[in-house]
Structure formats: C-alpha cells, structure tokens
Amino acid sequence: MNRRLTGVGPGTPGGALLRRYWQPVALVDELEGPRPVRPVRALGQDFVLFRDEAGQVGLIDRACPHRGVDLAYGRLEDGGLRCPFHGWLFGTDGRCLDTPAEPEGSTLHQRVRARAYPVQLRSGIVFAYLGEGEPPALPDFDCFVAPGTHTFAFKGLIECNWLQALEVGIDPAHASFLHRFFEDEDAKEGYGKQFRGASDGSDLPMTYVLREFPRPRIEVDGTDYGLRITALRRISDATTHVRVTNLLFPQAFVIPMSAEMTITQWHMPVDDTRCYWIAIFTSFAAPVDHARMRAQRLETYALPDYLPRRNSRNEYGYDPEEQAGQTYTGMGHDINTHDQWAVESQGAIQDRTRENLASTDKAIAANRRLLLRAMTAVEEGRAPMMALDAATAVAMTGPATIDAMAPTEGWERHWRAAAARRRAAAPWSAPALAAE
Structure with missing residues (x-):
C-alpha cells in the first residue's frame, strides 16, 4: 500500500491518477531572461519547457525524436527549438518544422513529431497536462481569480516523496511544536512570513497562540474539492481560536498566511524521491509586494533550481544555542526549513508500516483514503475526484480559509462570516461564499 500511495512514474497507480490533473511544472519566472528554455522533470519523466520567439510556451519530451539527444540544449530560432545535433526544429506543439540535413524536397518533417503537452500560465505558474485525453478544467479558486498584482508565485525543492x-x-x-518561536515579533514585521502576524480579529501574535495553546481540537469534513480541516484552540471560556485550512485534492492545500493573505501550495513530484512545493500567495487587500516577497525567499533558496540553502548536507543550519532559546528546532526562522527537515528526515520514501497515527492525524488518514479510492476509480475507467468539467470548475470557488479569534459559542458562524467579508471586500471582487 505504501508503494501504491507514493509511486508516480508511468504505469503506476499513483502516476496514472496524477496524470489526470494539471501539474505545476515551473514558475513563469523561469522563462524570463535571454534564453527561455528549461529542463523539467515531473512524475518521473523528462521534458523541456520553452518560449518561442512569438511568445508561445511549449512543453515537449526532452529526448529528440531523431536520435534521442537532449533538447534542453537546443537553439531557440526560426520559430521553435532546434536540436544542435542535426538541426531538426520543433514547434511548441511538437510539430517538426524542419530537417535541414535531409535532401531538398524531403517530407520527413511532416511525419515526425515530438510529443507535446498542453500548458497554461496561471498566476505565475506554468501548468502542464501530462496525461491522455482531454485535460480537466481548473476551478475558479481565489488564487486563479485574483489578478497578477495580488498574487505571487514561488517554489522550492524538497528531497523526499x-x-x-x-x-x-x-x-x-505540528505548528505548535515544529514552528514554535520563544519570542514574539511585532506583527507589523510579519509581512510575507508564515505565523508571524496576528489572527483576524485579534492582536495576539500567531506565535503566541501556537506556543501557549498546543492541544487543538481537530475537525475534518469532506468537501467537493477534498477536505476542510479546522483546528480549534480554546483561549478562554468566551474565546476560541479557529484555524481553517483545506486540502485541494490530490496535491495542494490552502492555508491562511495572515489576516490578508492565503497560500495555495502544490507538491509536484519530480520523481518518487523528490518534489517541489509550488505556491501562489494571494492577497485580499493591498497588492502583493513582489520584490519584497521574492527577496525574502531568495535568502533561503538558490537559483536557478530553487534549491534550499539549508539542507541535510549542512544539517539544516542547526544551532543548539538557537534551539535553547529562540526556536523549537534550532534551524532558523523560516518555517519551510522546519517542514523540509521534518519530511526529509522520514527518509526519501517514508516507511508507513512503522508509524503510529494519532487522533491529530485524522486529516492525513482521510486523505490517504481519498487517494486510494481515486486510484481505484482510474483503474476502473471512472473519473476521479476533482477531474472537473468546465461547468463544475466555474462553480467551484474559494475555498475559504482563515485564522480568527471567535466566540466559543458560535465560532462556526463567526469564521464563515469573517471569511466572506474578507473575500467580498477584496479589490479584485472575488465572489463571497455565504453558504460555503
């Protein structure tokens, strides 16, 4: 069962399932610069992503159909990507446009194609459909509805399944422990940082809430998009902290970053033992400060491959003195590093036969059941969850997520109303979901 859950290559149950969805294979930023050509590895396969001279973006198999050489070293010219070996030229749709070494009048190019994959650019991410048949539609989630001024995309490599x-x-x-800070910052200094600001309707820093109230009551509800996960931390008889997050089946989650911003984050398998987190940060208030957000993240990730500067080879920057008095892990103040250590230290592919799930793991267990059911559906020729048609996708909005202080009695009504107000007030006029 562990192999079934974790395998992503061609011919595996998991690979067949994930190929039914759009995969976030790259950032649009990766196609900037003088040579917009990038090798891409996704779901255990190798591709080359490029933007032609007319601005069209294409994704094709990395091996040239002629003799199998690496097209990631191709030349961008004459309306496509030209192989340096014999000059064969391929367009973004995979058509062979030219075989210049062949005799004059040759029609060979008309019978040759590189396999091309549908792509679309959404909110700073290049999504590709790597499966067979007609691609599904992407839902009208907030991260796709908001304009580029109010979204920011970034990614980072994780060396595990x-x-x-x-x-x-x-x-x-886990946030009350793995991301525990022993000192609280001024919430005004928390821009662009997870868990460093205050909750909606409160001046208490999230660092304080997580540290002082480490035993949340967790509720998990099935939804049409996956799971809604609610963590309730009782602050007093009158007040409860409500944190609502969502699983977007099969590979993403939506979580609150601050009172004004959310994070929609995918985990895109490179292969069975590596993946990228790829996230869209969505603001419901002021435009995103792109330069500041990018600079913050480049302090911990190195271009061009978005590799973490803190990693297993340098012990994630672990400092025992910091662990004694500043952070629970001693691995710096970037929570991505904390998460990276936690999941990489389980091994490249976690051995789930050795784990002992607890009551707080109910969302993890529920998601594994969803995955197994969806794999069976694909094997039986049925559409899996979230393989949406256009009409269903347009109707699927949100999903709502929030950190909020709420009355202990009536907390559910309170968080829904707060989330609806935030969405209704967004300058990009996202629809309010009164009955979500």
Missing part, C-alpha cells in the same frame, strides 16, 4: 511533503501541510498539530 511528494505525499509525505504534502501531509505536513494538512497536519494542524
């Missing part, structure tokens, strides 16, 4: 990397994001209990 995609599922264990995803599972840390649907585990509400």
Whole structure:
C-alpha cells in the first residue's frame, strides 16, 4: 500500500491518477531572461519547457525524436527549438518544422513529431497536462481569480516523496511544536512570513497562540474539492481560536498566511524521491509586494533550481544555542526549513508500516483514503475526484480559509462570516461564499 500511495512514474497507480490533473511544472519566472528554455522533470519523466520567439510556451519530451539527444540544449530560432545535433526544429506543439540535413524536397518533417503537452500560465505558474485525453478544467479558486498584482508565485525543492511533503501541510498539530518561536515579533514585521502576524480579529501574535495553546481540537469534513480541516484552540471560556485550512485534492492545500493573505501550495513530484512545493500567495487587500516577497525567499533558496540553502548536507543550519532559546528546532526562522527537515528526515520514501497515527492525524488518514479510492476509480475507467468539467470548475470557488479569534459559542458562524467579508471586500471582487 505504501508503494501504491507514493509511486508516480508511468504505469503506476499513483502516476496514472496524477496524470489526470494539471501539474505545476515551473514558475513563469523561469522563462524570463535571454534564453527561455528549461529542463523539467515531473512524475518521473523528462521534458523541456520553452518560449518561442512569438511568445508561445511549449512543453515537449526532452529526448529528440531523431536520435534521442537532449533538447534542453537546443537553439531557440526560426520559430521553435532546434536540436544542435542535426538541426531538426520543433514547434511548441511538437510539430517538426524542419530537417535541414535531409535532401531538398524531403517530407520527413511532416511525419515526425515530438510529443507535446498542453500548458497554461496561471498566476505565475506554468501548468502542464501530462496525461491522455482531454485535460480537466481548473476551478475558479481565489488564487486563479485574483489578478497578477495580488498574487505571487514561488517554489522550492524538497528531497523526499511528494505525499509525505504534502501531509505536513494538512497536519494542524505540528505548528505548535515544529514552528514554535520563544519570542514574539511585532506583527507589523510579519509581512510575507508564515505565523508571524496576528489572527483576524485579534492582536495576539500567531506565535503566541501556537506556543501557549498546543492541544487543538481537530475537525475534518469532506468537501467537493477534498477536505476542510479546522483546528480549534480554546483561549478562554468566551474565546476560541479557529484555524481553517483545506486540502485541494490530490496535491495542494490552502492555508491562511495572515489576516490578508492565503497560500495555495502544490507538491509536484519530480520523481518518487523528490518534489517541489509550488505556491501562489494571494492577497485580499493591498497588492502583493513582489520584490519584497521574492527577496525574502531568495535568502533561503538558490537559483536557478530553487534549491534550499539549508539542507541535510549542512544539517539544516542547526544551532543548539538557537534551539535553547529562540526556536523549537534550532534551524532558523523560516518555517519551510522546519517542514523540509521534518519530511526529509522520514527518509526519501517514508516507511508507513512503522508509524503510529494519532487522533491529530485524522486529516492525513482521510486523505490517504481519498487517494486510494481515486486510484481505484482510474483503474476502473471512472473519473476521479476533482477531474472537473468546465461547468463544475466555474462553480467551484474559494475555498475559504482563515485564522480568527471567535466566540466559543458560535465560532462556526463567526469564521464563515469573517471569511466572506474578507473575500467580498477584496479589490479584485472575488465572489463571497455565504453558504460555503
């Protein structure tokens, strides 16, 4: 069962399932610069992503159909990507446009194609459909509805299987420990930082709430998009902290970053033992400060491959003095590093036969059941969850997520109303979901 849950290559049950969805294979930023050509590895396969002279973006198999050489070293010219070996030229749709070494009048190019994959650019991410048949529609989630001024995309490599990397994001209990800070910052200094600001309707820093109230009551509800996960921390008889997050089946989650911003984050498998987290940060208030957000993240990730500067080879920057008095892990103040250590230290592919799930792991168990059911559906020729048609996708909005202080009595009505107000007030006029 562990192999079934974690394998992503061609011919595996998990690979067949994930190929039914759009995969976030790159950032649009990666196609900037003088040579917009990038090798891409996704779901255990190798591709080359490029933008032609007319601005069209294409994704094709990395091996040239002629003799199998690496097209990631191709030349961008004459309306396509030209192989340096014999000059064969391929367009973004995979058509062979030219075979210049062949005799004059040759029609060979008309019978040759590189396999091309549908792509679309959404909110700073290049999504590709790597499966067979007609691609599904992407839902009208907030991260796709908001304009580029109010979204920001980034990514980072994690050296382990995609599922264990995803599972840390649907585990509400770990934040009180893994991301514990012993000192609280001024909330005004928390821009662009997870868990450093205050909750909606409160001046208490999230660092304080997580540190002082480490035993959340967790509720998990099935939804049409996956799971809604609610963590309730009782502050007093009158007040309860409500944190609502969502699993977007099969590979993403939506979590609150601050009172004004959310994070929609995918875990895109490179292969069975590596993945990228790829996130869209969405603001419901002021435009995103792109330069500041990018600069913050480049302090901990190195271009061009978005590799973490703190990693297993330098012990994640572990400092025992910091662990004694500043952070619970001693691995710096970037929570991505904390998560990276937690999931990579389980091994490249976690051995789930050795784990002992607890009551706080109910979302993890529920998601594994969803995955197994969806794999069976694909094997039986049925559409899996979230393989949407256009009409269903347009109707699927949100999903709502929030950190909020709420009355202990009536907390559910309170958080829904707060989330609806935030969405209704967004300058990009996202629809309010009164009955979500």
